[in-house]
Amino acid sequence: MITFDHVTKRYAGGTLAVDSLDLEVPAGKTVVLVGPSGCGKTTSLRMINRLIEPTEGRIFLDGKDIHQGNPSTLRRGIGYVIQQTGLFPHRTIEDNIATVPLLNGWSRAKARARSRELMQLVGLEATMARRYPHQLSGGQQQRVGVARALAADPPVLLMDEPFSAVDPIVRASLQDELIRLQGELHKTVVLVTHDVEEAIKVGDLVAVFRPGGLLAQLDTPERLLGKPADDYVEGFVGFDRGIRRLSFFDAASLDLQFDAVLPEDTSAAEAVQVAKQAGEPWVLVIDAERKPKGWASTANLESVPGSARLASVPLVSYGHTFRPDSHSLRAALDATVLSPTGRAVGVDEAGQVVGVTSYDRLRAGIQTAQEAADQARGSAHDRAAS
Amino acid sequence: MIWSWIPDHLGLIWQLTVENAYLGLVPPLVGLIISVPLGIVCVRWGWLYPPVLSGTSIVYAIPSLALFVALIPYTGLSDTTVIIPLTLFSLCVLVPAVVDGLRSVPEPVRQAATAMGFGTLRRLVQVELPIAAPIVIAGMRVAVVSSISLASVGQLIGISSLGYLFIDGLQRDFPTEIVVGMACVIILALAADLLLQGVRALLTRWQRGDADVATRRVLTRLTPGGAR
Numbered sequence: 001m002i003t004f005d006h007v008t009k010r011y012a013g014g015t016l017a018v019d020s021l022d023l024e025v026p027a028g029k030t031v032v033l034v035g036p037s038g039c040g041k042t043t044s045l046r047m048i049n050r051l052i053e054p055t056e057g058r059i060f061l062d063g064k065d066i067h068q069g070n071p072s073t074l075r076r077g078i079g080y081v082i083q084q085t086g087l088f089p090h091r092t093i094e095d096n097i098a099t100v101p102l103l104n105g106w107s108r109a110k111a112r113a114r115s116r117e118l119m120q121l122v123g124l125e126a127t128m129a130r131r132y133p134h135q136l137s138g139g140q141q142q143r144v145g146v147a148r149a150l151a152a153d154p155p156v157l158l159m160d161e162p163f164s165a166v167d168p169i170v171r172a173s174l175q176d177e178l179i180r181l182q183g184e185l186h187k188t189v190v191l192v193t194h195d196v197e198e199a200i201k202v203g204d205l206v207a208v209f210r211p212g213g214l215l216a217q218l219d220t221p222e223r224l225l226g227k228p229a230d231d232y233v234e235g236f237v238g239f240d241r242g243i244r245r246l247s248f249f250d251a252a253s254l255d256l257q258f259d260a261v262l263p264e265d266t267s268a269a270e271a272v273q274v275a276k277q278a279g280e281p282w283v284l285v286i287d288a289e290r291k292p293k294g295w296a297s298t299a300n301l302e303s304v305p306g307s308a309r310l311a312s313v314p315l316v317s318y319g320h321t322f323r324p325d326s327h328s329l330r331a332a333l334d335a336t337v338l339s340p341t342g343r344a345v346g347v348d349e350a351g352q353v354v355g356v357t358s359y360d361r362l363r364a365g366i367q368t369a370q371e372a373a374d375q376a377r378g379s380a381h382d383r384a385a386s
Numbered sequence: 387m388i389w390s391w392i393p394d395h396l397g398l399i400w401q402l403t404v405e406n407a408y409l410g411l412v413p414p415l416v417g418l419i420i421s422v423p424l425g426i427v428c429v430r431w432g433w434l435y436p437p438v439l440s441g442t443s444i445v446y447a448i449p450s451l452a453l454f455v456a457l458i459p460y461t462g463l464s465d466t467t468v469i470i471p472l473t474l475f476s477l478c479v480l481v482p483a484v485v486d487g488l489r490s491v492p493e494p495v496r497q498a499a500t501a502m503g504f505g506t507l508r509r510l511v512q513v514e515l516p517i518a519a520p521i522v523i524a525g526m527r528v529a530v531v532s533s534i535s536l537a538s539v540g541q542l543i544g545i546s547s548l549g550y551l552f553i554d555g556l557q558r559d560f561p562t563e564i565v566v567g568m569a570c571v572i573i574l575a576l577a578a579d580l581l582l583q584g585v586r587a588l589l590t591r592w593q594r595g596d597a598d599v600a601t602r603r604v605l606t607r608l609t610p611g612g613a614r
Contacts, residue, residue, distance in 0.1 A: 049501055076503035086498025090516045090592045100502050132592045148502075158501075 001027045002048060002156065002188060007057035009043050009213070017043040018213040020057070025205075027062075027155070028186040030178075032199040035209030035216075035236070041192045043213070045158050048190060049078045061156065076100055079149030079187070083161040085141045087133040093119070093144055094129040100152040111151075118147040123177060139170035146178075150185070159191040163198065175202050196237055200225065200244065208233050222248035223377060226370070246330035249369040254324060254332060254362070256346050256355025261286060262310060264293060269306030272298055282341045284318065285310045290352040292318045295341045316340055321347045324354060329366055336362055387562050399551075403570050406547040409468050410534030411578065414526060416469070417476030422522075424477075425484025426510065435485060446478035450536055454543050468540035468547075475536065476529040483525025487518025520593060523586040530582060531575045538571060548574075 002025040009018040018040040025031045033041040046052040047059060050071040059066050066074055087096050095102075097118050098111035106114070116126060122143040133141055142162060149157055162178075163171040179202055182189060193199055199206045200221040208224070210216045210232055217229040225245035228234035234241070259278035262271055264285050275283050275298045283301070285293045294315025304313055319339040322331045324346040335344035336359060343358045357365075392399070428435040453471035461467045491514045499513045541549025551567030554560070 051497065051501055072503040072505050074503075075501055078501075080498065080501035082494055082498060084492070084494035086492075086494035086501075088495060088499070088513060088517075089492075090513075090590075092592075103503055103508075134592075 001025060001060075001062055002190065003060040003063075004044070004047075005058045005060065007044070007047065007054045007059060009040070009047065009052065010055045016213055018047075018054070021213070021215055023207060023215060023218065025188055025190055027188050029204040030182055030189040030191060030202055031205045031207060032191045032193060032203035033207045033209060034193055034196055034199040036211060037194065039209035039211050040213030041207075041209050042160055044209075045160055045190055045192045048156070048158055049075050049080060076104060076152060077154045077156065079152075079154045079157040081142075081145045081149045081157070081159040081162045083164050085133070085145040087141060087144055087148070089133055092130050092132060093124070093136070096133065096144055097147045097151050099148055100154075104152055114151060115147070118151055121150070121181070122147045138166045139174060142166060142174060143177075146181075150187075155188055157187045157189045159189065161193055162191065164193070164195070171198075178202055208236055220248075222373065226373060227377070243330065243333070246333060246366065246369075247328045249329040249366070249373070251322060251324045251327045251329050251332040251346070251365075253369055254329070254346070254357050254365040256324060256357055257361065258355045260284060261353055261356065263288070264309065264311040266310050267306060268301045268304050268308045268310065268313060271296065271310055272301045272306075275301070282316075282343060283310075284343075284345060284353065284356055285313075285315055286353050292321065292345045292347070292353050294318050295343070318345050321345045321351075323347060323349070325349070329362070329369060332357060333362055333366075387565070388560075389562065391560075391562050392566060399566065399570060402546065402548045402550055402567075403574060406534065406537050406549075406571065407574055407578075409465065409472070409537035409540060409545070409547055410574065411530065413469050413472035413533045414476045414480070414529040416473045417480050417529060418522075418526060420473070421477055421480035421484045422515075425481050425488060428481065428485050429488045438481060442474075442478040442481055445474045450475070450539050451542055454540060454545075458543065463544050465545060467543065468537060468545045472533045472536055476533055479525045479529045479532075480522070483522050484518065487521035487525075488514055490521055491517045516589070519589045520586060523582060523589070527579055527582045530578045534575045534578060535571055538567070 002023075004021045004023040007018060007021045007023075008016070010016050021040075021044060023031075023044075033044060035041050043052055047054050048061075048066070050066065053067070061074075088099070091099075094112050094115040097115040098106075098108075101111040101114055102108070112129075116129065119126060119129065124140060124143050124147065128136065128140070133144065136144065142165075145162070149159075163174045166174065175198060178189075182202075191199075191202065196208075203221055205218060206221055206224050207218045208216045216236075217224060217233045219227075219229075222245060224233070224237060225241040225248075228237055228241070257278075260275050260280040260282065261284045262274060264287055266274075271283050275281070281298055282295045283298070285296055287293055293311075294317055296310060296313050296315055301313065317340065320335045322335040322344055324332070325348060332344055332346070336342060336357060339345075343356050345356055346354045348354050424438065428438055448471075450471055453474075454467055457467045457470060461470065495513065495517070496509070499509045504513065538547045538549030538552065541547050541553055548567045548570050551563045551570070555563030555567065
């Protein structure tokens with residue numbers, strides 16, 4: 001756990017970079033510091049490994065004041081990843097990754113073995129071990145940077161705009177990789193970014209800074225989107241936060257409907273009857289393996305002979321499906337919006353239909369999920385207050 | 387030209403070449419030993435660099451013969467009398483080369499090294515100097531070649547080198563000797579340069595083709611004021 005206790009950084013000339021910051025980074029969590037340039041987020045990060053010393057206040061790492069003791073010793077227990085990678089151009093990839101183990105006095109053989117292990121962990125081919133940094137792409141270099149930071153297995157990882165210099169596709173994959181790695185390693189990660197999307201994607205907690213080095217809000221991404229503390233945070237979080245917040249609610253809570261889902265060998269007459277009973281203008285037709293085939297409208301079904309099988313009736317495409325067991329409400333909403341019938345098909349891992357949802361049912365689901373989240377926050381606040 | 391003079395005097399030519407090589411190589415090496423700490427200090431305390439640079443340039447502007455003569459009362463007619471001035475001259479190239487080399491270390495690299503727990507000295511030895519090496523070696527190439535050529539001037543105060551062939555050839559009106567002396571100086575300089583290029587290739591396997599950029603940088607910064 002990292003604790004900032006009334007930490008202030010004032011530069012010569014009086015510029016206030018960080019203003020009396022109180023912040024707690026729980027062990028094993030990813031906390032993202034986000035804000036516009038000049039808000040003190042990078043300064044705050046660099047105070048953790050003492051690249052910058054605070055003017056006032058103290059920082060504790062697992063209860064110990066980091067300002068006591070040798071900075072080099074402190075730094076070897078803290079991984080550091082920066083935007084420009086800072087890889088050593090004169091050392092091979094494996095030796096770059098082995099830097100801290102070698103500083104800690106490991107044998108060269110052991111350190112290199114560890115390098116190979118880490119290259120695999122971050123998804124680098126073993127053939128790159130003997131190459132030099134300039135021979136790698138930007139994304140690969142950044143992976144080396146992450147591997148190098150993890151080499152001595154430090155409990156804390158500091159990342160300063162780690163993915164800002166790569167193109168959006170590589171950035172997204174590096175973010176996914178970080179989330180995957182963090183799921184395995186459970187490091188205490190502090191990541192600085194100016195990209196609020198990145199913060200919401202990778203952070204367990206997000207700290208929004210305002211210009212002048214003040215902390216505006218520290219919250220989970222869902223709460224940041226749901227209840228921004230003030231206009232500044234709301235403006236910073238940005239457009240369509242309501243929709244984006246739905247990413248944090250599971251689609252499993254949706255009340256799916258199975259009334260108007262019929263096998264393809266059903267007759268048109270029977271289908272019309274079922275649809276009318278269910279009050280549905282559309283029937284979802286499924287094949288023998290219970291996979292979706294398409295939508296049939298009751299109007300269309302009434303115009304064909306009653307004995308015709310659904311397999312022979314022209315169908316409307318079912319569009320995108322969603323997975324209630326693993327997707328969010330945002331994915332369900334997206335599938336519904338994109339469907340020509342205003343109804344989205346939920347499927348399981350095997351692609352078999354588990355139910356359908358409509359705008360009406362989605363609205364109810366979203367409302368329930370939001371109320372539950374708000375209630376949870378309310379009771380958390382009550383607990384904090386008592 | 388009387389070419390038969392050459393085979394008859396191979397022993398003399400070889401001896402003079404070795405003496406010239408010694409006088410040409412020792413000053414840049416001593417100069418390097420002085421320039422590295424001096425350059426480090428100039429990078430660390432930037433305000434020191436302009437006066438140091440002026441100092442080395444002023445020394446470089448003194449004619450070599452004048453310095454030799456000025457030193458005779460202290461060091462006599464020994465090799466030292468030639469080595470000291472040539473060492474001082476080499477600083478004019480080597481100090482800027484060390485400073486430029488150290489300044490070529492990218493800031494993120496320096497920062498990452500610090501953040502990983504390198505102390506100042508270890509960072510200097512393991513990170514900054516290796517990255518500075520191509521530019522420093524480019525400076526060494528210039529210093530060595532100029533020093534080999536300047537060493538022959540020492541002959542004027544009687545310090546043996548290939549300069550003997552110029553003076554003897556002139557006095558006896560014997561051009562062959564002068565031509566041989568020039569050829570030997572050039573071959574010696576080329577050989578030393580080749581050796582340094584080999585050293586650079588060995589130390590900078592990590593580089594692309596930009597080692598030559600470093601050389602050009604040092605060469606363009608230096609427009610030596612002609613022969614001395």
